[in-house]
Amino acid sequence: MGFIKPSNVVGTMELLPNEQILFDNVKNIIEDTFKKRGFLPIDTPVFEKNEILLAKGGGETTKQIFKIDSESKDISLRFDLTVPLARYVAQYFSDLNFPFRRYHIGKVYRGERNQKGRYKEFYQCDIDVIGNGKLDIKNDAELPYIIYEIFSKIINEKFAINFSNLKIINGLFENLGVDNKTDMLRIIDKIEKIGFEKVVEELKNTGLNDNNLEKITEFIKISGSNEEIIEKLNSLGIKNALFDKGVEELKEVYNCMKLFGIPEDCIKINLTITRGLDYYTGTVYETFLENYRQLGSVCSGGRYDDLASNYTSQILPGVGISIGLTRLFYQLLDKNLFKEIKTNSIDALIIPMENCYDYAIKLLNKFENSGKIIQIYFEDAKMKKKISYADKLNIPYIIIVGEDEKANNTYTVKDLKTGEQSTVDFEGLIKLI
Amino acid sequence: MGFIKPSNVVGTMELLPNEQILFDNVKNIIEDTFKKRGFLPIDTPVFEKNEILLAKGGGETTKQIFKIDSESKDISLRFDLTVPLARYVAQYFSDLNFPFRRYHIGKVYRGERNQKGRYKEFYQCDIDVIGNGKLDIKNDAELPYIIYEIFSKIINEKFAINFSNLKIINGLFENLGVDNKTDMLRIIDKIEKIGFEKVVEELKNTGLNDNNLEKITEFIKISGSNEEIIEKLNSLGIKNALFDKGVEELKEVYNCMKLFGIPEDCIKINLTITRGLDYYTGTVYETFLENYRQLGSVCSGGRYDDLASNYTSQILPGVGISIGLTRLFYQLLDKNLFKEIKTNSIDALIIPMENCYDYAIKLLNKFENSGKIIQIYFEDAKMKKKISYADKLNIPYIIIVGEDEKANNTYTVKDLKTGEQSTVDFEGLIKLI
Numbered sequence: 001m002g003f004i005k006p007s008n009v010v011g012t013m014e015l016l017p018n019e020q021i022l023f024d025n026v027k028n029i030i031e032d033t034f035k036k037r038g039f040l041p042i043d044t045p046v047f048e049k050n051e052i053l054l055a056k057g058g059g060e061t062t063k064q065i066f067k068i069d070s071e072s073k074d075i076s077l078r079f080d081l082t083v084p085l086a087r088y089v090a091q092y093f094s095d096l097n098f099p100f101r102r103y104h105i106g107k108v109y110r111g112e113r114n115q116k117g118r119y120k121e122f123y124q125c126d127i128d129v130i131g132n133g134k135l136d137i138k139n140d141a142e143l144p145y146i147i148y149e150i151f152s153k154i155i156n157e158k159f160a161i162n163f164s165n166l167k168i169i170n171g172l173f174e175n176l177g178v179d180n181k182t183d184m185l186r187i188i189d190k191i192e193k194i195g196f197e198k199v200v201e202e203l204k205n206t207g208l209n210d211n212n213l214e215k216i217t218e219f220i221k222i223s224g225s226n227e228e229i230i231e232k233l234n235s236l237g238i239k240n241a242l243f244d245k246g247v248e249e250l251k252e253v254y255n256c257m258k259l260f261g262i263p264e265d266c267i268k269i270n271l272t273i274t275r276g277l278d279y280y281t282g283t284v285y286e287t288f289l290e291n292y293r294q295l296g297s298v299c300s301g302g303r304y305d306d307l308a309s310n311y312t313s314q315i316l317p318g319v320g321i322s323i324g325l326t327r328l329f330y331q332l333l334d335k336n337l338f339k340e341i342k343t344n345s346i347d348a349l350i351i352p353m354e355n356c357y358d359y360a361i362k363l364l365n366k367f368e369n370s371g372k373i374i375q376i377y378f379e380d381a382k383m384k385k386k387i388s389y390a391d392k393l394n395i396p397y398i399i400i401v402g403e404d405e406k407a408n409n410t411y412t413v414k415d416l417k418t419g420e421q422s423t424v425d426f427e428g429l430i431k432l433i
Numbered sequence: 434m435g436f437i438k439p440s441n442v443v444g445t446m447e448l449l450p451n452e453q454i455l456f457d458n459v460k461n462i463i464e465d466t467f468k469k470r471g472f473l474p475i476d477t478p479v480f481e482k483n484e485i486l487l488a489k490g491g492g493e494t495t496k497q498i499f500k501i502d503s504e505s506k507d508i509s510l511r512f513d514l515t516v517p518l519a520r521y522v523a524q525y526f527s528d529l530n531f532p533f534r535r536y537h538i539g540k541v542y543r544g545e546r547n548q549k550g551r552y553k554e555f556y557q558c559d560i561d562v563i564g565n566g567k568l569d570i571k572n573d574a575e576l577p578y579i580i581y582e583i584f585s586k587i588i589n590e591k592f593a594i595n596f597s598n599l600k601i602i603n604g605l606f607e608n609l610g611v612d613n614k615t616d617m618l619r620i621i622d623k624i625e626k627i628g629f630e631k632v633v634e635e636l637k638n639t640g641l642n643d644n645n646l647e648k649i650t651e652f653i654k655i656s657g658s659n660e661e662i663i664e665k666l667n668s669l670g671i672k673n674a675l676f677d678k679g680v681e682e683l684k685e686v687y688n689c690m691k692l693f694g695i696p697e698d699c700i701k702i703n704l705t706i707t708r709g710l711d712y713y714t715g716t717v718y719e720t721f722l723e724n725y726r727q728l729g730s731v732c733s734g735g736r737y738d739d740l741a742s743n744y745t746s747q748i749l750p751g752v753g754i755s756i757g758l759t760r761l762f763y764q765l766l767d768k769n770l771f772k773e774i775k776t777n778s779i780d781a782l783i784i785p786m787e788n789c790y791d792y793a794i795k796l797l798n799k800f801e802n803s804g805k806i807i808q809i810y811f812e813d814a815k816m817k818k819k820i821s822y823a824d825k826l827n828i829p830y831i832i833i834v835g836e837d838e839k840a841n842n843t844y845t846v847k848d849l850k851t852g853e854q855s856t857v858d859f860e861g862l863i864k865l866i
Contacts, residue, residue, distance in 0.1 A: 004488050006523035006744040009508055012478035014521070016528050017535065020474045038779040038808030040826075043454045045445035045554050046479060046510075046540060047499075055437050066480075069502035070544065077441055077501075088447070090439040095449050097825045099812060107479060111503065121478050136811035138790060178835065259794045261801075302633045311439040357571060367696075375471030378569035379532055391528045393473075400537075412861040 011112060011120035013326050016172045018394070021343045023329055028155055029106060029341075030125045030323065032288045033150050034103035039127050042102045044084040046109075047075045050089050055310040064111040066120075079111035081126045082307075082320070089130055090311035098132035099139070105325075119326050123179070123372025128320030130307055137249055139258030140283040142304055147299050147377060148262045149289060150323070155337045156289040159298070161262065162270035165250040165283050166302070168233065169274065172219055176212045186272040188220055192272075192293070196221070220272055226254055229269045246282070253283055283307045285321060295331050299323045345395035348413075348433050350376045351386050353402035360401050363411065366426055372433060397433050440752050444545060444553035445745050451827070454776045456762055458589055460538060462774075463558045463756065467536035472560050475535045477517040479542075480508045485520050488743040495789045497544040499553075510542035514559045515740075515753070522563055523744035527593050530564035532572070532669075535651065536538045538758075552759050561753030563740055565741045569683055573716040573736055574689030576754045580720060580732050581695045583756070588770050591723040592731070596681040596704035598716050599735070601666065604676025605652055605738065617641075618707040625726070629654065652662065653705055659687055679715070686716055694758045712720050718754060732756045756771060760861055777814045777827035781846075781866050784819050786835035796844065799859055805866060830866050 008014045015023055035041075045264050053076050054062060066077040078084055081104045089100060105125045112118035116150060127146065130141045169188075173181045180227045187202045194202075200217050209217070215236075222232045233247050246264050250269065257267055273284050282303035289295055301321035308316050332338050352360035360376050367374045375385050375395075400412040411429050414421040424432065436696045441447045448456055468474075478737035480501060485508050487495060493809035493860075499510040511517055514537045522533060538558045545551035560579065562572045577594045583590050602621075602660050604612045620635045633650050641649065649667075668678050683702065690700055706717050722728055733753035741749050765771050793809050800807045808828075810819050823831050835846040847854040857865065 003745060004484055006520045006526070006741070007482070009478055009480055009482060012480075015475075016525060017475060020476055023476070024474055031815060035778065036806055038782075038806055040450035040778055041457055042448075042450060043453055043456070044447060045442055046542075047442055047554070048444075049440070049442060051437055052439070067502040067505070069500040073502070087439045087441070091441070092449060097822050101808070121480070131812065134812070136813065138809075138811045142809075163606070203727075231566035256794070259791055260800050309473070311438050312436060320805070329448050345468065345473055349471075358692055361689070365694050373469055373471055375534070376571075376575075378571045379564065380569065389530050423505070 004393060009120060011118060013119060013122065017334070017345075018343050021345050022097040022333075022338065022341055025341045025343070026329065026338070027123070027125070028324065030150055030154050031103070031105055033146055033153070034125075034127050037101075037146055039101045039103040039170045041087060042085070042104050043106065044078075044081075044088055044104070046077055046107065048078050050076055052075050053078065053083055055083075066109045066111055068182070071230065078108050080108050081106060081124050081322070082128075085126070085130075085202070086308040088315075089313065089316060090308040091315060094310065096201075098130065099135060100130045101127070101128045102130075108318060112197070115329060122324060122326035125323040125325050126320060128307075128318050129316040133315055133317075136320065137252050137258050138281075139215065140249075140253045140319050141260055142415050143301070144257055144267075144285060145260035145262055147321055147323075148266055149284075150199060151299075153341055154341070155289070156331060157292070157337050158265075158290060160266050160268040160285045160290060161257075161299075162268045162273055162288060162297075163250075163253065163283060163427070164273045164338075165246040165253070165276070166270065166272065166280055167239050167242050167246025167282055168250065169246075171246055172238055174242055175238050175240035176215055178212060178216075179207070180206065183319070184216070188216075188272050189219065189274045214418055222271055226264070226267060227268045229271070230254070231249075233271075246360070249282060275300060275302065279304055283319065289337070292331075292335060292337075295335075298328050298331075346371060346375050346393055346395045348374050348397040348399055349374045349390045349393075349395045350374060350399045350401065352376065352378075353382070353400065356403065356406050357402050357408040363399065363401060370430060387416070436485050442553065443547045444551060446552060446555065446763075447550055451776050452766070452777075454778050455766075455771065455774055456779055458774045458776070459762065460556070460758065461756070462586050463583055464536070464538055466579055466586070466813075467558075467560050467782075470534075470579055471787055472534045472536040475518070475537050476539065477511075477514075477521055477537070479510055479540065480786065481511050481517060481520065481532040483507050483509055486511065499542045499544055505789075508647040512543050514539050514557050514755070515537060515561075518559070518561060518563075519741040520744065522749060523741040523747075526745065528715070531563065532568060533563045534560070535563075546574075549754060550760060550763070555757060555759035558758050559753060561751050563749050563751040566748055568752065570685050570716075571689050573682075573686045573752050574693055576752060576807060577718060578693035578701075580754055580756075581699055584720070584732075587774070588722070588765060588771055588841055589772055590725070591698075593701040593721055593723060594690075594732075595701045595706055595719045595721060595730075596683075596686065596716060597702065597704050597706045598679040598686070600675050600679025600715055601683065602652075602679075603702065604679055605648070605669075605671055607675055608671050608673035609648055611641070611649075612614065613639065617649070621705050623706045623833070624653065638713070642738075654855045657705055659700060659702045661699070662704070663687070664680040666704075666724050682715060699784060704727060708733060708735065712737055722770070725764075725768060725770075728768075731761050731764075777829070778806060779808050779826055779828045780805045781807050781832055782823045782826075782828045783807060783832045783834065784816075785809065785811075786833065789834050789836065789839050793840040796832070796834060801865060814849075820849070 045184040063081055068075045107121050108124050109121055183206055189201055191199045224227055229253055273286050275284050280302035284302035286297035287299040305317050306315055307318045350360050364374055364376055398414050404410055410423050410425055412423045413432055452687055498512055501508045540554050542554055545561050547849055572792055616639055620632055622837040624632045655662055665683055706719050713735035715736035719730035720732040739749050740751045783793045797809055831847050838844055843856050843858055845856045846865055
C-alpha cells in the first residue's frame with residue numbers, strides 16, 4: 001500500500017510548537033487585555049444557517065462562503081464574527097445586559113484563491129459594545145485605547161490609530177449634492193495605494209463639476225496635527241448638520257482618546273478613511289505600523305447604527321474593532337517585529353538514570369505547586385540524545401538523578417546555556433530554576 | 434420586510450456570557466494542567482483533505498462527516514483530533530522532537546442526529562505522547578495523573594480512572610483459540626450497560642465451547658482490590674506471551690500511577706474495558722464519576738502501536754487521553770457538580786455623574802496595572818438602571834464619581850451585597866475591591 005502524502009489544506013495556518021506557543025501568547029495578551037476592560041466572552045458555532053449568513057445577500061463575501069454539503073444544504077462556515085454576533089444578540093436579547101460588551105476570538109472562513117497572505121481559515125479577535133437604542137460616543141474612544149494597549153505589548157514598532165467619522169464626508173457630499181457618493185468614496189479609499197494626485201484625477205473623470213472637485217480636493221488635502229485638522233474642518237465653511245455632527249463627534253472621540261491615555265503620536269485623524277460604507281456610519285478606525293504602511297491596516301473597525309436589523313425591530317447601535325490575527329502574526333513574524341515573548345514552554349527536564357525513575361517521579365511531584373513546567377525524559381537513550389532533546393526544545397536546565405543523588409537526596413542540575421553543573425538539594429534546585 | 438428568526442444550528446453549544454466564563458475557566462484549567470507537564474500546543478485547521486480524513490475508510494464516523502461543498506469537493510470538517518495529529522506528526526516529522534508531547538484543544542464535527550446530549554460541534558481536549566520507534570510504558574501512567582489532577586480541580590465528586598491492558602484479553606483469546614474475537618469484545622464491552630449475567634448469556638449464544646466460556650466468564654468476573662486483581666490474573670493459569678506481557682505492563686502502569694501520586698481509591702483496574710479495538714493495543718482508560726456511572730466515561734484513551742501508518746513508514750507508537758469537554762460541561766452543569774469556579778468577570782463598575790466622565794476615566798487609568806477588571810458605565814440612564822446593570826453582571830462594587838468626589842479627589846464606593854457605602858481615596862479603594 002502506498003502512503004498518503006500528509007499535507008494541510010493550502011491557505012490554512014499551521015505552526016510548529018515553538019511558533020504555536022508564540023502565537024498562543026500573543027492571542028492570550030489580546031484576550032487578557034479585552035477581559036481587563038470588562039468585555040465578556042462569547043463562543044458561537046463555526047457554522048451558521050445559510051439564511052443567517054446570507055441575510056444581507058449579494059457581495060463578494062457570499063461567493064467566498066464554504067457551504068456544508070449536507071442533505072438539507074442549509075449551513076455554511078461563518079466568514080466573520082459580526083454576523084454571528086448580530087444573530088447572538090438578537091437571539092438572547094432578553095438575557096443580555098446592555099451596553100453589551102463582548103469579545104470573541106475565533107476562526108472564520110473564506111474561500112480565497114490560493115495566494116500568499118490570503119487565508120481560507122484565520123483567527124479574528126473582535127470586541128464590540130452594543131447599546132440598546134443608543135450608545136454613548138465615549139465608547140468609540142475606549143476601544144482604540146484597548147488596541148493601543150495590545151500593540152504596545154506585542155511590538156516595539158511605532159504605530160498610529162488612524163480614525164475619522166463618516167458623518168463628516170457624508171455630510172460634505174450631502175452639502176455638495178453629489179449623488180454618486182459610493183463611487184467617490186471608493187476612489188478616495190485608494191489614496192493610500194495610488195496617492196493624492198491620482199485620486200484627484202480619478203475624481204475629475206467621474207464628471208464632477210469644478211466647484212465640487214475643488215471642495216473635495218480641499219477636503220482630502222487637509223493635513224497637519226490633529227488639532228490643526230479639526231481647525232481646518234471648522235474653517236471649510238460647509239453648512240450641513242450631518243457634517244457638523246461628525247466634526248463634533250470626531251472632536252469628542254479625539255479628546256477622550258487622550259483622556260484614556262493614548263499618546264498623541266499614536267493618534268492620527270485621517271479623513272480619507274472610508275472603509276466598509278455599507279456598514280459603518282460614524283467613527284471608523286484603521287491602524288498602521290508607521291514604518292510598514294505596506295502591511296495595510298492591522299486593526300480596523302468602527303461605529304454602526306444598527307447591528308441586528310435583519311432579526312429584530314430593536315435598534316442596536318454599536319462600535320467594534322477587529323484584529324485579523326493570523327495574517328498579522330505572519331507579517332510580524334516575517335518582519336521580526338514581535339517583542340521578546342517567551343516561547344520555551346518547559347523549565348527543566350528531569351533525566352533519570354537506570355532504576356531511578358521512582359526518585360525522578362518523586363522530584364516531579366515536589367514541583368507540583370511551584371509554577372514550574374517540568375518534564376521527565378523516560379525514554380531509554382544515550383545521554384547525548386537526551387541533552388539534544390532538551391536543547392531543541394530550548395529547555396534551559398536538565399536535572400540528572402542517579403544512584404548517588406538518590407542515596408544522598410540530592411539532584412545534579414546542569415545549565416545548558418553556560419554548561420555549569422552543580423549538585424544541590426530541592427531548595428537549591430528551586431532557587432536555580 | 435419580515436425578520437429572520439435568529440437561531441443557532443441545532444446540536445451546537447452556545448452559552449450566555451456567565452456560563453461561557455465558567456466554560457472558559459474549566460477549559461483553562463485543563464490547558465494549564467496540560468502545559469504544566471510540558472505538553473506543547475498544536476492547532477490544526479478545522480478542515481482536512483478528504484484523502485486524509487477518510488484514509489482509514491468505512492465505519493460509522495465516515496457517514497457522519499461534514500463535507501465542504503466546494504468545486505473540488507475534497508475537504509471536510511475533522512471528526513476528531515487524532516487524524517489531524519497523525520497527519521501533523523507525519524508532515525513535520527523531521528522538525529519535531531520525540532517523544533512528542535502535544536496537547537490540542539479544539540472543536541470537532543459530527544453529523545449526529547438531533548438528540549439530547551449529541552453535538553454536531555464539540556470541544557475535544559487531547560493529550561498524546563508519541564515516540565519515535567518506541568515509547569516507555571511509564572508515559573501510560575503519567576497521563577492518568579494529569580487527568581486525576583484536572584478532575585480534582587473541577588469537581589468535588591468521587592471519580593475513578595478505570596484502566597486495563599488490551600494485551601491481556603487479546604492474549605487470553607489467543608490462548609483459547611477464539612477466532613471471532615471482535616464479537617466477544619463487543620459483548621464484553623456492554624457489561625456496564627447490561628450487567629454480568631446478560632453478558633455471559635450473550636457469550637454463550639455465540640457458540641463458545643464450555644471450557645472457553647468458563648475461562649472467559651472466570652476472567653470477566655475477576656474483581657477485588659487492584660492488588661487482588663493482579664494476583665488473580667497471575668493465578669488464572671493462562672500460558673501465553675501476549676497475556677503475560679499485558680499483565681506485566683498493567684502492573685508497571687499501576688505502580689507508576691501510584692508513584693505519580695494518584696490516590697489508590699481513584700485507580701480501578703477494570704478488565705472489561707475493551708474500547709476502540711481497531712486502534713488501541715495496550716493500556717486503555719475510561720474515567721467514571723462513582724455516583725454518576727450513567728454519565729458514561731468522562732475521559733478515555735489508551736496506547737496505540739502506530740499513529741501515522743497511513744502516511745509514513747516510521748513506526749510511531751503513542752498513548753493519549755481525550756476529554757469530550759462540551760458534553761462533560763453540560764453534564765456537570767446539569768447535575769451541579771462543578772467546584773466553585775469564579776464566573777463574575779468584572780470587579781467594579783465606575784459610574785460617573787454628569788460632567789465627571791474625565792475624572793472617571795482618570796480613575797480607570799489608575800487601575801491599569803492593578804490586576805482588577807474595571808468598567809465605566811458611560812450611558813445616560815437613571816441610577817437605578819445602572820445599579821441593576823451591575824447586579825445582573827454580578828459586579829460586586831460600584832464606584833460613584835461626581836462633582837464632590839472630583840473636588841475632593843475621593844471616590845464613593847458601594848458594596849452591592851451588603852449595601853455598605855463609603856467615601857475613600859484611591860488607596861482606600863484598592864484595599865476595598
